[in-house]
Each structure stands twice: as structure tokens, then as C-alpha cells.
Amino acid sequence: MATTFKNFLSNDLANTRTLLHEAIPITGSIVSGTYNDENIKEYGHGMFQSVYDYPFLSSSANHIFDITTGIAQGSPLSASTTTQMAKKANIYNQMAQVLVGYDTTGSIKKFTTSAGTEIKDAIFINFSRLLTKDEIKKGSVTMNFLTGGTSASLSHKIAVTDHSGANGYRVDSPAGEYGYLYKDASTDSTIEVGQVYYQAGVAVLSGGAIFREGAVAGGQGSDFINPGRWGAADSTQSTQTETATGSYEVFVTGAILNELADGTRHRINNISFNNTTELNSSIYFCRVNHNDFNYSSNPTYLTGSKIRVKSRSSDAPVSYITTIGLYSADNELLAVAKLSEPLRKSSDTELTLRVRLDY
Numbered sequence: 001m002a003t004t005f006k007n008f009l010s011n012d013l014a015n016t017r018t019l020l021h022e023a024i025p026i027t028g029s030i031v032s033g034t035y036n037d038e039n040i041k042e043y044g045h046g047m048f049q050s051v052y053d054y055p056f057l058s059s060s061a062n063h064i065f066d067i068t069t070g071i072a073q074g075s076p077l078s079a080s081t082t083t084q085m086a087k088k089a090n091i092y093n094q095m096a097q098v099l100v101g102y103d104t105t106g107s108i109k110k111f112t113t114s115a116g117t118e119i120k121d122a123i124f125i126n127f128s129r130l131l132t133k134d135e136i137k138k139g140s141v142t143m144n145f146l147t148g149g150t151s152a153s154l155s156h157k158i159a160v161t162d163h164s165g166a167n168g169y170r171v172d173s174p175a176g177e178y179g180y181l182y183k184d185a186s187t188d189s190t191i192e193v194g195q196v197y198y199q200a201g202v203a204v205l206s207g208g209a210i211f212r213e214g215a216v217a218g219g220q221g222s223d224f225i226n227p228g229r230w231g232a233a234d235s236t237q238s239t240q241t242e243t244a245t246g247s248y249e250v251f252v253t254g255a256i257l258n259e260l261a262d263g264t265r266h267r268i269n270n271i272s273f274n275n276t277t278e279l280n281s282s283i284y285f286c287r288v289n290h291n292d293f294n295y296s297s298n299p300t301y302l303t304g305s306k307i308r309v310k311s312r313s314s315d316a317p318v319s320y321i322t323t324i325g326l327y328s329a330d331n332e333l334l335a336v337a338k339l340s341e342p343l344r345k346s347s348d349t350e351l352t353l354r355v356r357l358d359y
Contacts (some may be wrong), residue, residue, distance in 0.1 A: 005327060006292065008284065018279040021140075024131050026064060026271040028144075033266075040265070042187040042258055047087055048124075049261040069207070069260040070095060070250060072110050075120035083254050091257075095124055099197055099204070101174045103186055112206055113192040114180055121252050122194070123264055125204040125271075132201035137274035138179060139166030143203070144269035157269055158210060159184035162196050175200040183210075207248055207264070271280050279357050286324055287349040294319055318346040325356055 013309035021203070030039070031051055038055040048068035054061040070092030073079050078089060093108055100109040111119040129135075145161040164177030176199030183191045252260060294317045320342035326335040337355045345351065 004293070004297070005331060006286075012285045012287065014283045014285075016281045016283065018281070020277040020279055021137050021274045022133070022277070023274055024272065026131075026268075028146075028269045030064070031265050031268045031271075035264075042209050046084070046257055049164055049258060049265075051265070064131065066124075068124050068257055068262060069264070070122045070124060070332055072118060072120045075118070076190065076251055077120050077249065084256050086282050087257060089322045091124070092122055095122070095202070099173055099175045099195075099200060099202060108109060110355070111195065115190075115192075119194065119204070119206045119209075121207050123207050123260075125203040125205070127203070128202040129201065131275060133275040133277045135176070135199045135207045135276045135278075136196065136201060137276050138169050138177070138198055139163065140272075140274040141165065141179075141181070141203070142273070143205075143271045146269050160205070165196070165198075167187070169198070173197060175202075181205065194307070198210065207252060207258060220358075226336075239327055281356050284326065284355040284357075286353040286355060288321070288353065289347060290347055290350050293321065293345055296320075315346050321345050321351070321353075324353055326355065326357075 030053055035055050038057075039052040039061065040055045041050040041052065043050075048066045050056070050066050051064045052061040053064055068091055069088065071088040072092050073089045078085065089309075092111075096108050096111060100111060103109055111121070111122055139162060141160075141162040145158045145160065146156065160181050161184060162179040162181050164182070169177045169179040171177050175197050178195050178197040179201070180192050181196055182193040183193060191209060193209040194203065196203045251263060255263070296319045322339055322342045324337040324339070325333055326337075328334055335355075335357060337353075339353075343351060343353075
């Protein structure tokens with residue numbers, strides 16, 4: 001236990017913040033086929049599916065994301081919905097409460113584009129904390145969806161990105177910062193198809209905007225981009241036209257949530273983004289002046305009432321520093337730092353030792 005202490009001055013402490021990024025690729029084969037859906041966990045409540053990177057019964061499986069669909073109450077889609085309407089509305093409202101919040105009247109806000117267009121159907125992809133860490137890096141999100149042909153032969157690919165996220169993100173969400181998702185510039189970068197909430201790790205996508213040509217968020221638009229039937233493959237169905245029974249709107253209003261999750265998963269080609277780990281550090285500069293710590297209170301420092309490290313009594317005192325202890329104001333030991341090798345300290349030397357605490 002130390003018996004001599006030295007106080008830090010204001011210029012002996014510095015705080016730093018470092019952002020570490022890691023690339024996260026999620027391949028469509030994992031999401032929709034490698035393990036014949038043995039890595040897809042369904043629940044008795046039937047409100048969402050959980051996707052794992054390995055069969056979920058395995059002890060080595062890691063949770064990747066949850067996926068589900070919600071429909072806004074009062075929208076044209078909700079008026080025609082008969083299958084699990086209450087669950088779809090509850091999911092939409094629950095996610096909107098967390099991510100969008102309430103207006104001045106106390107009503108739940110809806111998911112909207114930057115122009116105020118309401119997203120009536122919303123596909124929610126909630127990424128696990130294991131992947132996103134502290135947040136998703138702004139401007140790094142790319143999601144590719146296969147839309148052409150039947151579910152057995154998907155030929156057309158749409159890229160969705162947050163290409164304006166680095167500088168154009170918004171801060172008016174109770175869940176933190178978010179950016180808008182757009183169709184890739186090679187198709188039409190002006191079409192917004194949803195949002196990505198960076199700290200929450202949630203992507204909100206309008207299925208109608210993704211799977212319709214010339215569409216705006218919420219499922220309003222003109223021709224389909226050959227989305228194919230959202231159920232089993234139908235060899236009689238044309239890859240150039242779409243029948244009403246196979247349309248996305250019919251599927252999103254008439255299918256149960258697990259079927260909606262299946263249909264979306266099998267059209268994910270890949271997802272990629274960079275996560276962010278925020279590393280905060282407190283740096284303490286431990287300054288040892290020429291007249292500081294030249295003696296040791298360690299009992300082994302003396303032998304026969306003589307200092308071990310002195311060969312003659314006339315020699316100047318000397319010590320060897322091996323450990324630094326950081327103490328509270330009432331002299332409680334809080335942290336210990338070990339040096340890689342002992343440092344010789346005498347009255348003719350001064351040292352500055354840098355101690356960093358990461359958290």
C-alpha cells in the first residue's frame with residue numbers, strides 16, 4: 001500500500017474519443033438458403049423471425065437480425081388487410097413509437113420520407129447489437145434485393161443505399177440519428193425507400209417503393225419491376241408481367257407475418273455496412289520530478305538497515321519504478337498500471353509516465 005501520494009493538476013489529464021469501424025457483410029445465401037432455413041427461428045406469437053448465421057440450435061450460432069412487417073393504420077393497405085391486421089398495425093405502431101415518436105397532440109407519428117410522404121407498408125430489419133456495436137457508420141449501408149421473375153428465378157437486382165447519410169442525416173428521432181435510404185443512382189437515386197436508424201441499428205423499408213417501378217414510399221406507383229409471385233414458384237407466370245394475385249400489395253395484406261418475412265428474406269441478395277465502436281480514453285500524465293519517489297516503502301528495499309541498491313553510504317538514493325497506482329481523493333486504490341520493465345529513478349532524473357484508461 002502506498003504511503004506517499006502526488007495529486008494531479010488540471011493539465012495532467014486529457015480525454016480522447018476514437019471511432020473504430022468494422023466491415024459487416026451479410027450474404028443472401030446465409031439469409032435465404034445455405035442451411036435450408038434451419039438458421040431461421042420462428043416464434044409462437046408469429047410476429048417476427050430471427051435470422052442466425054448458423055442453425056440456431058447450435059451453440060455456435062450468432063443472432064444476425066430480426067425481420068417483420070408492419071402496416072400503418074388508416075392507410076388504404078390497412079383497409080384491405082384481413083390477415084393478422086391487428087399484429088401488423090401493432091408492429092408498425094410499436095416501431096414508430098420508438099423510432100419516430102409522438103406529435104404535439106400525443107398521436108404516434110408515421111414513418112415518412114423527407115418530403116412527408118407516408119410509408120404505409122414497412123419492412124423492419126432490426127440488426128443485432130453484435131453486428132452494429134455502438135452504431136452503424138453513416139453512409140456505409142448497402143442493401144441489394146432481387147426482384148425480377150418468380151421466387152425460383154430472380155433476375156433483377158436493386159441496390160438500396162444511404163448515400164447521403166454521412167452529411168445528410170437527421171437528428172429528430174428519439175432513437176438517435178437516422179438517414180434516408182434511396183434506390184441506387186444507376187436506377188433512380190431520387191426515390192426514397194425508407195430510413196436507417198444508426199444508433200438503434202434498425203432499417204425501415206417500404207416494400208411497395210422497392211418492388212415497384214417509379215414508386216414512392218408507401219406502395220404507391222406504376223408498374224411492377226417483375227417482382228414475381230411472393231409464394232411458391234409458378235412456372236406459368238411471365239417474368240415480364242405480374243398478375244394481381246401475385247402482386248406485392250396483395251401479398252402484404254393477405255399473408256401472415258412469417259410468410260412476409262420468408263418472402264423478403266428470399267429476395268435479399270446481400271447487406272453490408274460498417275459498424276462503429278466508440279472508444280473513450282482518459283490519459284493521465286504522471287509526472288515524477290527529480291525529488292519525487294527516490295525511495296521505496298517496500299520492505300525488501302532495505303537489508304540490514306541499508307538500501308540494497310546503494311553500494312556506498314555516500315551514494316545518492318535511487319529506486320526502480322515498476323507500478324503506477326491511481327487513487328481516489330480518499331486514497332482508495334482505483335487502478336493499477338504495470339510498466340514493461342523497471343525504470344531507474346534518482347535525484348538527477350525526471351520522468352513523465354503516460355497512463356491510458358479505455359472505456
